[in-house]
Amino acid sequence: MTPCFNWFEVAYYWMGLKMYDLVAARHILHLSRYYSVQESIELFPTLARKGKDKSLRGTVVYYDGQMNDSRLNVGLACSAALAGAAVLNHAEVISFLKDEGSERIIGAKIRDNLSGQEFETYAEVVVNAAGPFCDSVRKMANKDAQPMICPSSGVHVVLPDYYSPEGMGLIVPKTKDGRVVFMLPWLGRTVAGTTDSNTSITALPEPHEDEIQFILDAICDYLNVKVRRTDVLSAWSGIRPLAMDPTAKNTESISRDHVVCEDFPGLVTITGGKWTTYRRIIFSMAEDAVNAAIKSGKLSPRNECITGNLRLVGGDGWESSSFTVLAQQYVRMKKTHGGKVVPGVMDTASAKHLSHAYGTLAERVATIAQNETLGKRLAHGYPYLEAEVAYCARNEYCESAIDFIARRSRLAFLDTDAAGRALPRIIEILAKEHNWDRSRQKQEMQKAREFLETFKSSKNAQFHDGKHK
Numbered sequence: 144m145t146p147c148f149n150w151f152e153v154a155y156y157w158m159g160l161k162m163y164d165l166v167a168a169r170h171i172l173h174l175s176r177y178y179s180v181q182e183s184i185e186l187f188p189t190l191a192r193k194g195k196d197k198s199l200r201g202t203v204v205y206y207d208g209q210m211n212d213s214r215l216n217v218g219l220a221c222s223a224a225l226a227g228a229a230v231l232n233h234a235e236v237i238s239f240l241k242d243e244g245s246e247r248i249i250g251a252k253i254r255d256n257l258s259g260q261e262f263e264t265y266a267e268v269v270v271n272a273a274g275p276f277c278d279s280v281r282k283m284a285n286k287d288a289q290p291m292i293c294p295s296s297g298v299h300v301v302l303p304d305y306y307s308p309e310g311m312g313l314i315v316p317k318t319k320d321g322r323v324v325f326m327l328p329w330l331g332r333t334v335a336g337t338t339d340s341n342t343s344i345t346a347l348p349e350p351h352e353d354e355i356q357f358i359l360d361a362i363c364d365y366l367n368v369k370v371r372r373t374d375v376l377s378a379w380s381g382i383r384p385l386a387m388d389p390t391a392k393n394t395e396s397i398s399r400d401h402v403v404c405e406d407f408p409g410l411v412t413i414t415g416g417k418w419t420t421y422r423r424i425i426f427s428m429a430e431d432a433v434n435a436a437i438k439s440g441k442l443s444p445r446n447e448c449i450t451g452n453l454r455l456v457g458g459d460g461w462e463s464s465s466f467t468v469l470a471q472q473y474v475r476m477k478k479t480h481g482g483k484v485v486p487g488v489m490d491t492a493s494a495k496h497l498s499h500a501y502g503t504l505a506e507r508v509a510t511i512a513q514n515e516t517l518g519k520r521l522a523h524g525y526p527y528l529e530a531e532v533a534y535c536a537r538n539e540y541c542e543s544a545i546d547f548i549a550r551r552s553r554l555a556f557l558d559t560d561a562a563g564r565a566l567p568r569i570i571e572i573l574a575k576e577h578n579w580d581r582s583r584q585k586q587e588m589q590k591a592r593e594f595l596e597t598f599k600s601s602k603n604a605q606f607h608d609g610k611h612k
């Protein structure tokens with residue numbers, strides 16, 4: 144919902160969102176509409192009735208989709224593997240192989256970052272989709288390559304669930320200093336953001352304390368409760384790889400659309416863009432990149448693009464009521480501290496979580512929870528089960544503790560302390576799955592703890608008025 148503090152705002156946002164409804168046409172989830180102050184407070188109890196010097200006149204509510212990006216990403220990789228792709232995890236391109244005569248890129252040298260082993264692989268064409276790192280990959284082809292992206296840092300903070308009601312978020316398209324802030328329900332908690340500031344590219348960007356404070360202050364202006372710093376369960380920073388217009392002065396004026404180019408023969412780079420556009424019906428990031436690769440490598444595809452109607456793994460046969468089957472048919476067998484095995488119910492929260500995260504494959508996770516006594520929750524207050532660690536290790540290329548807490552589940556992003564408390568059990572299960580010795584287990588614990596530290600703030604203030612200095 145968008146809060147409006149004068150009638151002009153009501154008319155402006157209402158008309159804007161009606162246009163949005165029209166553009167969405169048959170893809171629309173629900174029609175947008177105006178709610179009075181009283182109705183708005185009923186829908187969103189923590190919404191402020193008064194702004195700094197003006198009163199709320201009502202809200203305009205519109206509907207949008209939300210997804211779990213780590214689950215979608217893993218679903219994509221697993222679907223690609225099922226369709227015949229060779230999927231490599233923790234493998235890094237470290238240099239390119241060139242044809243001696245034509246200088247065309249004909250392959251890459253790759254390092255397996257788990258074993259440290261290096262190997263070469265050959266291809267008709269190489270696609271560089273390295274996000275914020277795409278320029279460093281282009282520099283491997285040509286050390287004088289001009290930058291194509293302008294990295295922009297975006298910080299998010301996670302707060303307890305009570306700040307936003309289920310199914311309803313708050314978005315302020317223009318705060319008093321002209322920026323967007325939002326607060327949305329996300330995976331059982333509330334996520335608030337975001338910043339958009341110039342940054343440098345690092346592998347593990349950290350949120351700065353002043354960025355966190357900026358978000359908290361911005362949302363506080365629209366709530367009738369104080370948002371305390373101590374309520375922040377996790378905070379993280381991501382880098383948006385915005386495609387660069389060399390004449391632009393700031394990141395707000397840089398295009399969020401993607402750019403595809405082949406500025407070095409044999410290397411197609413795709414950068415910019417968003418999740419929203421990766422499989423858009425027209426000008427899709429994936430399709431544009433594949434078409435450029437077909438052209439560059441003079442490839443002869445056997446068929447037209449089929450992914451428009453392709454369901455990802457676990458999607459076929461899934462229905463929003465599928466979780467009830469899990470709740471009815473499975474129990475969670477748990478080992479108590481004394482070593483006794485006891486049955487527990489597959490409660491609604493766990494069943495819903497499994498169904499949303501794994502689709503129809505949730506039944507396989509539930510079977511592990513039942514048959515292998517891995518039915519305990521990994522962290523108090525979160526629906527993640529021990530069985531998921533085993534399932535992800537066996538079926539989803541989960542090779543490290545960080546893989547699980549950040550890239551299979553979202554526990555590290557939801558609650559840093561809860562993720563830290565779950566680590567010993569996660570590592571114990573992964574050790575069994577992958578035959579890790581004691582030293583590897585110790586190493587995993589240390590790396591995961593260091594990783595979790597990046598979800599707390601770094602105190603260095605570099606952020607003023609939304610811009611890094």
Ligand SMILES: Cc1cc2nc3c(=O)[nH]c(=O)nc-3n(C[C@H](O)[C@H](O)[C@H](O)COP(=O)(O)OP(=O)(O)OC[C@H]3O[C@@H](n4cnc5c(N)ncnc54)[C@H](O)[C@@H]3O)c2cc1C
Nearest residue numbers: 234235236272273274275276297381382383416417418419
């Ligand atoms: C804070 C924030 C908020 C966002 N919000 C939204 C949103 O609301 N909606 C939306 O649609 N999108 C959003 N996005 C954008 C989206 O999440 C992606 O960042 C964007 O689509 C870019 O994706 P990508 O695949 O190009 O890059 P990435 O997702 O960064 O993937 C690049 C991959 O390349 C790998 N890589 C790097 N170097 C190498 C190498 N040398 N060898 C092998 N692999 C390498 C990396 O490990 C990584 O896995 C947001 C992004 C951020 C940061």
